[in-house]
Amino acid sequence: MTGLDPAKELGRISALAIECARDLHRHAAEYPEVFPERPFDAGMYHSLGLVGAFGSPWARAEELRAVNRAGLWVFAVDLRVDHVTASRHKVAALVEECLAVAGGEAPRSPLTQVLAGIRDDVGGDRRWRGQLERMLSAMLTEWDWRESKATPTLEEYLLNADSCGSSFVNLSHWLYTGDAWTLANLPQVREAGDEVQRYLRLLNDLATYDREARWGDANALTMGAGRAEVTRRMAQHERTAAGLISALRGTSPRTALYLERQIGFNTGFYGISDYWGEL
Template identity: 45%
Template sequence: MSSGLGSRSAGGGDQMALAAEQGRICALAAKGQRDLAERAAAYPDLFPARPFDPALFGNVAMAIAFGAPWADLDQLRVMNRAVLWGFAVDWLVDHEARTRAEIDRLTENCLAVADGGRPAADDSLGRFLAELHDELAAVPAYATHGVVWRNELRTMLDAMAREWDWKQDAAAGVLPTLDEYLANAPNLACTVVNVVHWIHSDDAATLAHLDALVAASDQVQRILRLVNDLASYERDKRWGDLNALMLVPERADVERRISDLVAYARELLDGLHTTCPVQADYLARQIGFSTGFYRSTDFWGVV
């Protein structure tokens, strides 16, 4: 209680400066939301109004803006669009695909685009991905580090397909273990977006430590997977999705695992603070923002 009162009693100037900074970040989010709404409107078959409602665009843009408030609008725009594309894949795989063959075809088409191929005219997912690929490939760092993005994209697509398989098995009462589920956390599409950000930033210090940043991001991704699940359990049950709470006897088991993962993440991020402090802060802010955000809501709109 005393710490809360202390923050309220801070000087008026401090509060105005804090509010001004928060207002600046919210303005970045507002601009990002408008851009996402425009991209969604360009692909209406890919982004149906339910569940891709305006709040989803706002939530994505807000998460990215608060995660990297020092980034410029171009950097934020690329990250926002990469997240939105990931949501589209998630929707198609989790809720639209009826056979594994459809998912395999989707994966093959996306990887072809990631390799520089041109998508079919009726492939909205591929055309949106081609936009992202072309913008990323225009950055000098892509020549050397583009393979990292391509590998992470493959990992994400494979993870989404694996969860689709698990959902079919769940109908027969067969579920993955919590460890297996966490190993499949790339289906959250967090690290692949972070890699887009780091390559697009074209920052020498960041790129010199890209492998370490990806390893730390994977740890953060596992945390976000579980934090997300604590918030979305009821929705996941309605939608027929898997959730970590379905794999353990008690909610406390997931909460304990989050605590362990956070402790290890702190060690990784402490080490990165000496070599690339901005990106270490970026990953730490992802944990902090998501922990606060998921206490009362999640990203998806109503179906």
């Protein structure tokens, strides 16, 4: 941090968030088929700009391009899987197309054109493609659960937490702008990020239950878990994440702070709002 007084620091970070939001809005305007105005309203771009800026307040807007655009793309592919693509065959074909583009093939649709830009930003890293596959496979599993009206246990549900895309976004960020230690120790860093992801998955479920019930989206509560059980698991994952993050602090303090702020920012944010606009 810069040593500014709190109000000035908040003002500086907010200005960074606005720069990020404007970049996202310009980017989305190039692909209206991928980012329709409903549910991609102005609030979504500002929300993503805020989480990026407050997660890495030392960064320039350009350094946050990969994390912001990856986050935006996750929302787009999630919308496509959950609410646009009508059959499992088409969902599986979409997954296959995305993975082919992640592996270096030319994009064949606007959605994968956006993905190709993120791929190029992160250098086509094989670990990034693997994390993308984990995320898309988890989204497909949730599609199957919804169609079959399955009720997985909370443990099974959390094993599928890659569907929310947090770890994919984090890895995109680290590959684009991570320090040397973080890049050399990604297994340890990703372990901490995966634990944060499990916390965020449940936080989202508690905070957005009403909307997700209306939209028919996967949610631990709609699948039978009780609020008390979900809250207990959140506390467990928060404690575990804190221990894993603490181990990073001495060698990569910015990576540790980034992960801490994923928990802190989103906990505060979801107390009032949601990233999605209305369908």
